[in-house]
Amino acid sequence: MTTVTDAPPPTAPAPEEPPARKPRKRGRLVPYWLLLPGILWLIVFFALPLVYQASTSVQTGSLEEGFKVTWHFATYWDALTDYWPQFLRSVLYAGAATVLCLLLGYPLAYLIAFRAGRWRNVILVLVIAPFFTSFLIRTLAWKTILADGGPVVGALNSLHVLDVTSWLGVTAGDRVLATPLAVICGLTYNFLPFMILPLYTSLERIDGRLHEAAGDLYAKPSTTFRKVTFPLSMPGVVSGTLLTFIPAAGDYVNADLLGSTDTRMVGNVIQTQFLRILDYPTAAALSFILMAAILFMVTFYIRKSGTEDLV
Amino acid sequence: MAALFRWLRRNVVVIAGLLTLAYLLLPNVVVTVFSFNKPKGRFNYSWQEFSLDAWKDPCGVADMCGSLSLSLQIATWATIGATVLGTMIAFALVRYRFRARGAINSLIFLPMAMPEVVMAASLLTLFLNMGAQLGFWTVLIAHIMFCLSFVVTAVKARVMSMDPRLEQAAQDLYAGPVQTFLRVTLPIAAPGIAAGALLAFALSFDDFIITNFNAGSTVTFPMFVWGSAQRGTPVQINVIGTAMFLVAVLLVLSGMLIGKRRNKQSR
Numbered sequence: 391m392t393t394v395t396d397a398p399p400p401t402a403p404a405p406e407e408p409p410a411r412k413p414r415k416r417g418r419l420v421p422y423w424l425l426l427p428g429i430l431w432l433i434v435f436f437a438l439p440l441v442y443q444a445s446t447s448v449q450t451g452s453l454e455e456g457f458k459v460t461w462h463f464a465t466y467w468d469a470l471t472d473y474w475p476q477f478l479r480s481v482l483y484a485g486a487a488t489v490l491c492l493l494l495g496y497p498l499a500y501l502i503a504f505r506a507g508r509w510r511n512v513i514l515v516l517v518i519a520p521f522f523t524s525f526l527i528r529t530l531a532w533k534t535i536l537a538d539g540g541p542v543v544g545a546l547n548s549l550h551v552l553d554v555t556s557w558l559g560v561t562a563g564d565r566v567l568a569t570p571l572a573v574i575c576g577l578t579y580n581f582l583p584f585m586i587l588p589l590y591t592s593l594e595r596i597d598g599r600l601h602e603a604a605g606d607l608y609a610k611p612s613t614t615f616r617k618v619t620f621p622l623s624m625p626g627v628v629s630g631t632l633l634t635f636i637p638a639a640g641d642y643v644n645a646d647l648l649g650s651t652d653t654r655m656v657g658n659v660i661q662t663q664f665l666r667i668l669d670y671p672t673a674a675a676l677s678f679i680l681m682a683a684i685l686f687m688v689t690f691y692i693r694k695s696g697t698e699d700l701v
Numbered sequence: 702m703a704a705l706f707r708w709l710r711r712n713v714v715v716i717a718g719l720l721t722l723a724y725l726l727l728p729n730v731v732v733t734v735f736s737f738n739k740p741k742g743r744f745n746y747s748w749q750e751f752s753l754d755a756w757k758d759p760c761g762v763a764d765m766c767g768s769l770s771l772s773l774q775i776a777t778w779a780t781i782g783a784t785v786l787g788t789m790i791a792f793a794l795v796r797y798r799f800r801a802r803g804a805i806n807s808l809i810f811l812p813m814a815m816p817e818v819v820m821a822a823s824l825l826t827l828f829l830n831m832g833a834q835l836g837f838w839t840v841l842i843a844h845i846m847f848c849l850s851f852v853v854t855a856v857k858a859r860v861m862s863m864d865p866r867l868e869q870a871a872q873d874l875y876a877g878p879v880q881t882f883l884r885v886t887l888p889i890a891a892p893g894i895a896a897g898a899l900l901a902f903a904l905s906f907d908d909f910i911i912t913n914f915n916a917g918s919t920v921t922f923p924m925f926v927w928g929s930a931q932r933g934t935p936v937q938i939n940v941i942g943t944a945m946f947l948v949a950v951l952l953v954l955s956g957m958l959i960g961k962r963r964n965k966q967s968r
Contacts, residue, residue, distance in 0.1 A: 421797035425805065428786035428849060432808055435846040439823035446826050494721045501718030515953045516722060520729060521903050522949030526926040527942040530934060531728035534735065534746050582725060632814070640816020643909060647930060657818045657910075664822050664914065674826060677819040684816065 447674035457670065465675045473659050473676065477683070480655040483570065483645075484638035487577035491585040491634045492627065494578070499589035499626070500619075504598070514590075517583055525580055529647050532576050536566045536648070568650035576644035584633040592626030593619070628695050636684055656680055729946050736939035743933025755936035759944075762935040765925055769941065772922035775837070776906040779844035783905075784898045786845070787852025788890075794853070795860040812850045820847065821914035828915060835917025843915050844905040851904060852897035859893025892960070903949075 451457035502513050535542055543566050546552050555561040560571040604614040642657030663673035735745055739752035760766040828839055871881040909923040926938055
């Protein structure tokens, strides 16, 4: 701001000698110099790779003979027909995890924002601290927690929860590991902080007097929540669901560590195609379809929820 | 009985919230408990007997501490790179009006909104096309790339809430631009920059997906953990996991205490 006001007024006649013009010119260029290195980095290592990938996805050939751009769009069709179950699973698992994150995360965010008092900072630290512990180590811990014949499986079994989930098709018999439930549980766990933090920020902004006002107007606590608190927390809900759904849909770590071959998601396919089979065109086409699908769903969702000024 | 139910109903949010917190911390508890285990086989998945062996000899596993120090190095450099570049972008975006601001804002936002596997695969395509040698440098480049956006967001939030009149006041008191920046602007923006740097460090240190695609035969700590899941997890991994959690809690708590004390002093 200051540099703008410092610049000589544009109506002043431009003097011929360079010293008077120089500072103004330099002042104008300051933002571009500040942006240049970072933006260049993003263009070269983020945007350009996407272009390369687009071109790879329409190539044909093999590792030995080399790949050529042949505008072979059939790769996309083949990828879709071969791997639609994995795509469907990605959407279903990520969707389930997002809903669970919202259901589990909302009370905790509410607790931190309104009920925690002086414990607020401690609870916030406990939510953030797992970020600093390797998520792979924590995901492996779920293998121990959900182990066959372990206390968790035993308890779920005696409560007949596993009968219900088996009927729903998310578990198999008295096992939880290597079933869709384990993968969804891992996804929910891994992305829960991404739901809690935006929810907390938007809840924290709500003026507590609004709750009092609602109470003064004889609203029951449940009505206050439905008519005041929840609508005001919508920006947090929208950004939280996006921050959970997008990475969860592309994740392959949970499906690999906690699932089986029957729970493979599209991320697993991309990883295998790229790093093991070395079929670059198919892998590139798959990741483009994933990106397009997510962009499409996200745009639709943001339109629907009416918070376009979110970003 | 009725009183109990009333109490339960009034505190249902607190109970549900604490249950979620327990769900969030359960794996950390398991990791800590199993760091004192003495497993019989290769896998540390079931409790056998109490032992301090792993804590006495945390580097007793081949290659693990090497991968750990490599991850720390990469995270340090990635943090420095992303924080410097990101802070510059954040200042430019908040303080100046110029053309292409919208386009740049979306370029910053997109990496955060893209599934990691897509970024990882496309970056690998670029490196393969350029014939780059995969390893330390390609990982560092990738980490700076995906940490950048998070730093920009963190710093931007702080700079936006800054009162520009403070800088004008400094200049009215005859502070030069450099002096104003170093003595007024930077100290006020510091908490945002620190938050961005901390986030970048955590993201880089913990990243697996992008690293796995672009590391070649270089093994970072998350990649070591990944490999160990197939070969058999040494107990030492739990020791490192526990230590990281404790260090993080202490770091963040002391940071908060310092911030609190400073706020009190300035009032």
